[in-house]
Amino acid sequence: MTGEPVTLPVTLRVNGAERPVAAVAPWTTLLTVLRDELGLTGAKRGCNQGVCGACTVMIDGEPVRSCLSLALNCTGRDIVTVEGLAPAGALAPVQQALAEGNAVQCGFCTPGILISAHALLRRNAPLSVDEVRAGLSGNLCRCSGYKKIVEAIVRASEARP
Amino acid sequence: MEFVRPDSIEAAVAALQAEGAACLAGGATLVAMMNADLVAPERLVSLRDVAALREASRRPDGTVVIGAMRRHRETAEETDLRDGQRVLREAAAQIANPPVRNMGTIGGSCAFADPAADYPPALVAADARFALAGAEGRRTVPAGDFFRDWYETALEPGELIESVILPPAPAGTVGSYTKLARVAGDFAIASVALALGMDGGACTHLAVAVGACGPVPARRRDIEAELLGGPLGNAEIGRLTDALAEAFDPVDDVRASAGYRRRVAPRMVRQAIGEAMQKLGETQ
Numbered sequence: 176m177t178g179e180p181v182t183l184p185v186t187l188r189v190n191g192a193e194r195p196v197a198a199v200a201p202w203t204t205l206l207t208v209l210r211d212e213l214g215l216t217g218a219k220r221g222c223n224q225g226v227c228g229a230c231t232v233m234i235d236g237e238p239v240r241s242c243l244s245l246a247l248n249c250t251g252r253d254i255v256t257v258e259g260l261a262p263a264g265a266l267a268p269v270q271q272a273l274a275e276g277n278a279v280q281c282g283f284c285t286p287g288i289l290i291s292a293h294a295l296l297r298r299n300a301p302l303s304v305d306e307v308r309a310g311l312s313g314n315l316c317r318c319s320g321y322k323k324i325v326e327a328i329v330r331a332s333e334a335r336p
Numbered sequence: 337m338e339f340v341r342p343d344s345i346e347a348a349v350a351a352l353q354a355e356g357a358a359c360l361a362g363g364a365t366l367v368a369m370m371n372a373d374l375v376a377p378e379r380l381v382s383l384r385d386v387a388a389l390r391e392a393s394r395r396p397d398g399t400v401v402i403g404a405m406r407r408h409r410e411t412a413e414e415t416d417l418r419d420g421q422r423v424l425r426e427a428a429a430q431i432a433n434p435p436v437r438n439m440g441t442i443g444g445s446c447a448f449a450d451p452a453a454d455y456p457p458a459l460v461a462a463d464a465r466f467a468l469a470g471a472e473g474r475r476t477v478p479a480g481d482f483f484r485d486w487y488e489t490a491l492e493p494g495e496l497i498e499s500v501i502l503p504p505a506p507a508g509t510v511g512s513y514t515k516l517a518r519v520a521g522d523f524a525i526a527s528v529a530l531a532l533g534m535d536g537g538a539c540t541h542l543a544v545a546v547g548a549c550g551p552v553p554a555r556r557r558d559i560e561a562e563l564l565g566g567p568l569g570n571a572e573i574g575r576l577t578d579a580l581a582e583a584f585d586p587v588d589d590v591r592a593s594a595g596y597r598r599r600v601a602p603r604m605v606r607q608a609i610g611e612a613m614q615k616l617g618e619t620q
Contacts, residue, residue: 181337201339201380202370223371225364225436237438243367244439247339248360248382291435312521313433 187249189213190259199246206230206241209256217257217286221315228314231287232256238294238313257286260293269293269331276327280318288314292328302332337378343385345498349469351381353494359383361405361444364436389443389498392416398504401467404443404497409434411442420462420505420531420541426513427458427529433521443497446482449489452523452591456483457547458513460555461529464502470495483552509533509541510615514608516600518591524548525592526601532612539568544576544605549597550585568618573609577602 182198187208196212206223209215209232221227223242230242233255260267266274269292279285288311295302295310302310307328308321316324342348351357356378360366369375383389389405394416402411402424411417412429431437431445431454445455446466459479466482468475471494479500482490491497505511515527526548533541542560545553556579563572586597 183339201337202376204367204371224368228433228435231435238435239439240364240435242371243363243436245339245360245363245367245380245382248341248363248384294434309520310434313435 183247185247185250187213187246187254188252189215189254190256196246201245201247203246204242205232205244205246205249205254208246209241209254215256215258219283219286221283226315227284228287228291229284231290231314233290233294236294238291255290257289260289267293268335269296269328272327272331272334273324276323276330278320278323278327280316280320284314284316284318288316288324292324292331295328296332296335299335300332302329304329307332337376337380339380339382341382341385343387345386345388345469345496348381348383348386348496349471349494351379352496353471354379357381357494359444359447359496361447362407362439362441363444364432364440365444365448383443383496400502401499402442402502403499405441406443408432408437408440408442408445412437417502418505419507420509420511420533420543421502423461423511423513423529423531424455424458424464424502426511427454427527430454430513430515431521436521442500446500447489447491447497449483449487450523451483451486451551451553452525452527452548454513454515454524454527454547457527457529457545457553459500459502460553461531461543461545462502462505462511463543464500466490466500467498468495469498474498476501480553480555486551488551505531506533506541508535508616510612512608512612512615514604514611515547516604523591526597526604528601528604528608529553530605530608530612532609532616534568534613534616534618537567537618538565539563539572540565542568542576544580544609546580546584546601546605548586548591549601550583554580554583556580556583568609568613573606577605580605 186195219229221229225240225243358377360382389403464479465476529545531543545555559579586594
């Protein structure tokens with residue numbers, strides 16, 4: 176097999192739009208492309224090791240770590256970041272719930288929490304505290320503000336029609 | 337560094353023959369290590385487009401074949417894993433957290449072979465085999481021989497894991513995986529993978545593998561064989577845990593001391609067997 180150029184052009188489908196990027200190196204993560212190339216700075220680079228959860232986005236409807244996803248491996252997939260949870264200027268129910276519950280302290284973990292919670296809320300049933308805690312077990316909050324976050328998500332799950 | 341995305345096992349094996357080539361599965365381990373500047377493969381062979389690696393199937397005799405690219409979440413929910421094979425479902429369900437379970441694969445985790453990971457003891461207890469593909473052809477390796485040492489497996493350069501193959505578990509056996517960790521989802525301080533069958537107070541099937549207490553899972557098939565056909569009381573379980581302890585070679589690390597692992601692992605084995613016997617409706 177012959178060597179290929181070190182960088183490749185790539186088009187990613189992000190929040191419903193096709194987003195071309197001119198040159199992506201093999202080691203470049205989806206998180207880096209989102210933040211540094213596409214200006215989508217909602218997903219955060221916390222640990223860059225897949226541990227903290229601040230970079231969590233949805234790929235094909237499932238929460239995953241964008242810091243552990245190589246951008247070249249993400250073509251043909253449906254990527255949703257926190258910016259895509261609701262139309263510009265509007266809030267998704269889960270965002271509304273965290274805002275109303277004052278469930279934000281420094282806010283660094285919030286985009287990842289919102290993605291994990293959004294996926295949890297797609298299960299169409301009220302969630303228990305334990306279910307929410309298990310669902311958010313991959314999202315660390317260094318402010319340790321878990322109580323209000325969990326309560327807000329439980330309330331959001333109960334409020335659905 | 338170059339990046340290739342073959343769409344068949346044959347093409348993936350061919351791409352792997354280059355010096356410095358590495359498979360990219362779910363990325364949960366390899367990309368984390370790349371981000372930390374610990375590794376920089378000269379060629380990344382993404383297995384994402386190899387559809388055959390993403391499948392799982394159950395044969396009529398109860399054998400279950402799990403493709404190397406099956407993700408932890410899928411294996412945790414795999415209804416084809418029945419009876420004693422369920423040890424693998426329970427192990428998969430306890431790996432890390434939901435987003436990582438949506439990414440990480442059984443092949444990627446096993447190829448990394450962290451002794452504190454959850455699959456190695458579960459696959460050893462399930463008597464699983466690894467199906468490997470390389471330039472020389474295909475071969476299978478028992479899980480007990482696949483895991484060789486710290487982060488070392490039977491994989492040769494240029495070989496990849498195609499699937500793991502679990503033999504049928506006898507009907508009525510139970511499988512369980514118990515992990516002691518600092519927090520849910522962490523790597524194990526110690527773990528116990530178990531498959532057990534009992535009939536009228538006599539042991540009909542017994543497989544116990546202990547994880548995170550040495551470079552490879554500890555298992556004592558010789559003692560298990562001796563215990564078949566008899567009761568599993570305190571004395572019998574004691575014989576097994578004493579023998580397992582001889583196979584331990586634990587280390588001190590950030591999660592626990594070697595001495596703590598030696599103390600806690602035999603108790604975990606005893607507790608796991610007791611709980612399995614309760615599920616089977618047997619008294620100890």
